[in-house]
Amino acid sequence: MASQRGEGETTTTPVEPADRERARAIPEAAVARLAVYLRVLSGMSDQGVTAVSSEELSQAAGVNAAKLRKDLSYIGSYGTRGVGYDVEVLVSHIERILGLTRSHSVAVVGIGNLGHALANYGGFPGRGFPVTALFDVDPDLIGIPVGGIPVNHIDEITEVCLEREVSIGVIATPPPAAQSVCDRLVSAGVQCILNFAPVVLQVPDNVEVRKVDLAVEMQILSFHVARRADEAAGVSAGIDSAGNNGLGVDGMVIRP
Amino acid sequence: MASQRGEGETTTTPVEPADRERARAIPEAAVARLAVYLRVLSGMSDQGVTAVSSEELSQAAGVNAAKLRKDLSYIGSYGTRGVGYDVEVLVSHIERILGLTRSHSVAVVGIGNLGHALANYGGFPGRGFPVTALFDVDPDLIGIPVGGIPVNHIDEITEVCLEREVSIGVIATPPPAAQSVCDRLVSAGVQCILNFAPVVLQVPDNVEVRKVDLAVEMQILSFHVARRADEAAGVSAGIDSAGNNGLGVDGMVIRP
DNA sequence: CCGACTTTGTGCATGCGTTCACAAGCGGTA
DNA sequence: TACCGCTTGTGAACGCATGCACAAAGTCGG
Ligand SMILES: NC(=O)c1ccc[n+]([C@@H]2O[C@H](COP(=O)([O-])OP(=O)(O)OC[C@H]3O[C@@H](n4cnc5c(N)ncnc54)[C@H](O)[C@@H]3O)[C@@H](O)[C@H]2O)c1
Ligand SMILES: NC(=O)c1ccc[n+]([C@@H]2O[C@H](COP(=O)([O-])OP(=O)(O)OC[C@H]3O[C@@H](n4cnc5c(N)ncnc54)[C@H](O)[C@@H]3O)[C@@H](O)[C@H]2O)c1
Numbered sequence: 001m002a003s004q005r006g007e008g009e010t011t012t013t014p015v016e017p018a019d020r021e022r023a024r025a026i027p028e029a030a031v032a033r034l035a036v037y038l039r040v041l042s043g044m045s046d047q048g049v050t051a052v053s054s055e056e057l058s059q060a061a062g063v064n065a066a067k068l069r070k071d072l073s074y075i076g077s078y079g080t081r082g083v084g085y086d087v088e089v090l091v092s093h094i095e096r097i098l099g100l101t102r103s104h105s106v107a108v109v110g111i112g113n114l115g116h117a118l119a120n121y122g123g124f125p126g127r128g129f130p131v132t133a134l135f136d137v138d139p140d141l142i143g144i145p146v147g148g149i150p151v152n153h154i155d156e157i158t159e160v161c162l163e164r165e166v167s168i169g170v171i172a173t174p175p176p177a178a179q180s181v182c183d184r185l186v187s188a189g190v191q192c193i194l195n196f197a198p199v200v201l202q203v204p205d206n207v208e209v210r211k212v213d214l215a216v217e218m219q220i221l222s223f224h225v226a227r228r229a230d231e232a233a234g235v236s237a238g239i240d241s242a243g244n245n246g247l248g249v250d251g252m253v254i255r256p
Numbered sequence: 257m258a259s260q261r262g263e264g265e266t267t268t269t270p271v272e273p274a275d276r277e278r279a280r281a282i283p284e285a286a287v288a289r290l291a292v293y294l295r296v297l298s299g300m301s302d303q304g305v306t307a308v309s310s311e312e313l314s315q316a317a318g319v320n321a322a323k324l325r326k327d328l329s330y331i332g333s334y335g336t337r338g339v340g341y342d343v344e345v346l347v348s349h350i351e352r353i354l355g356l357t358r359s360h361s362v363a364v365v366g367i368g369n370l371g372h373a374l375a376n377y378g379g380f381p382g383r384g385f386p387v388t389a390l391f392d393v394d395p396d397l398i399g400i401p402v403g404g405i406p407v408n409h410i411d412e413i414t415e416v417c418l419e420r421e422v423s424i425g426v427i428a429t430p431p432p433a434a435q436s437v438c439d440r441l442v443s444a445g446v447q448c449i450l451n452f453a454p455v456v457l458q459v460p461d462n463v464e465v466r467k468v469d470l471a472v473e474m475q476i477l478s479f480h481v482a483r484r485a486d487e488a489a490g491v492s493a494g495i496d497s498a499g500n501n502g503l504g505v506d507g508m509v510i511r512p
Numbered sequence: 513c514c515g516a517c518t519t520t521g522t523g524c525a526t527g528c529g530t531t532c533a534c535a536a537g538c539g540g541t542a
Numbered sequence: 543t544a545c546c547g548c549t550t551g552t553g554a555a556c557g558c559a560t561g562c563a564c565a566a567a568g569t570c571g572g
Pocket of ligand 2: 117118119120121122123365366367368369370371391392393394410427428429430431433436437452453454470471
């Protein structure tokens, strides 16, 4: 689920679920899975598969079959009972819901290690996300084409973004520059931001931010090994390597 | 939340929450946030801040103050009422919980666009995740150092991973190679995998997989703009650009 | 045309995560 | 020492998401 939205919600129609709007409210978690189903379905389509059951699709997508059916039910009833789903039909409906009927042009800001990788990556245009603009501050980079697109100076961000109708901004600058870059993207009218810098961005309510934080991902993995490790070692001994009382278990104990 | 774990749960002690184990069960979502708090706290510590209240910290981390306190309560009670938290104390406890007291060495497989960026990135070692091994199949890459580490051939993966005690494997190969690479990592004893390839990996229960799927992130962003766009345009008209009946709203209507 | 079989769509229960609200606890002050 | 104001820690309520289980709805063979 998104991590950078928090307070935004409270401002939009406090307590009044007009049922028309509720119909549009697909759970955030379901949206993420729909994108995965779409990828799997596209792959099937490419291989000439024309029909699929919820069981097959759910296995390919790595989820529970009931969950898959519920997710699909949010977008409508396009299956045939006793048979399954038509792959093409499902693809087009998911694309429609995800807003992929038109393509969304992407700008990458910060053409360093990561920015180069993103600009050179061929996978986005095919999925409806053409990279159309690159920005940096480094004079050595300005004008140099990366992945076919010449790098512009960050100061040109407003004009270029408006001209090329950029709808998604990707931030791949060092952390200290991220907020400032974000602000510039927002004032250039970009309403969607994908942030790779390990920084919590401040944005107005009408802008959607998603972050990709690799260090956090690794730390979550680290947490799970640690858990597994001392589950295996037995939890009975209350003292761990650091000499702390084990895990602060007391916190969970109901006081007598 | 993780997306590649699903079925695993059912196998581990079906229905019996021994309260000792439950104490260890920190909600997955909370773990992700703890990692963010840790980063923010480290930043504060570097700036000489020694104490912080839940209100301040929660703002810096972009979350609700109550949620922050609950998250911290999962790891114990290390605050002082009426005062707040000692930054250093919190840092050390979060590090302990996340298993960051020892460092976890990382192997990157697939030294293409993305693999290069990861190998060159200086941010991981400092956070306890030194990159110690790189693998590829391309003969032109083998032996070449990237970010100071020479690339090994993928066939050496088992020996090298064991020798360098790799605990996290990062997959940055093209999608078709991902499952095979994953299997090799698993048989080399790697229990944590971070997957950049847009593929659903199949792994045994004792292996933890997290995926980073940029296309999915962008599609989620796309979904939100689309929602906003036709909220603004008004939903009353039942026909959209593609000529479909609007959004399959019927699916949500209760039959009379 | 009918009955058996298959698979969808979903009501419902359960569990998890978030948020509220407040008592408990601590430091400072008179 | 007793009081006051502030902040933590958490019980409890709520809301969202997951998974089950089954009726509804379709296909296919006879
Ligand atoms: N490279 C990785 O694998 C990786 C992994 C995790 C996180 N990150 C994060 O991604 C971001 C980029 O990482 P990187 O390795 O590519 O860094 P980098 O230093 O290689 O590249 C940063 C680029 O941003 C440019 N830049 C600096 N300030 C700018 C500004 N104000 N406007 C526009 N451009 C500006 C620099 O000129 C440089 O080209 C960092 O925040 C980093 O923490 C990177
Ligand atoms: N580059 C990006 O910005 C980006 C963005 C989103 C997703 N991805 C995904 O990340 C993955 C890597 O992307 P990339 O742009 O770096 O690709 P790339 O083609 O530049 O690099 C892939 C590398 O993997 C190596 N490789 C191929 N088969 C291998 C095998 N069996 N074992 C070991 N190495 C092998 C290749 O030799 C190559 O060096 C892809 O799955 C891609 O879909 C990349």
